[in-house]
Amino acid sequence: MKADIHPDYHFIDVKLTDGTIIKMRSTWGKEGDTMALDIDPSAHPAWTGGGTRLLDQGGRVSKFKKKYEGLGF
Numbered sequence: 223m224k225a226d227i228h229p230d231y232h233f234i235d236v237k238l239t240d241g242t243i244i245k246m247r248s249t250w251g252k253e254g255d256t257m258a259l260d261i262d263p264s265a266h267p268a269w270t271g272g273g274t275r276l277l278d279q280g281g282r283v284s285k286f287k288k289k290y291e292g293l294g295f
Contacts, residue, residue, distance in 0.1 A: 238262045 229249040235256040237243050242264075243256070250257060263269040 239265045 231247055231249055232253040233245050234248050234251055234254070235243050236246050237256055237258045239259060239262050248257075
């Protein structure tokens, strides 16, 4: 392999939505940084069977509802 063409691969902390912190190797950030997730396997309907709902934080669903709020759906 060529030298100095690959990104730095190091350990980071990943904070899940329930507050659990796990160590992973990643090219994101710097050594020791913490990545906070909004959606993870413990909260996403794809992994939980659809029982929980995703919170839309000013995203597409909110924009859609605001755009069509006066039509009486």
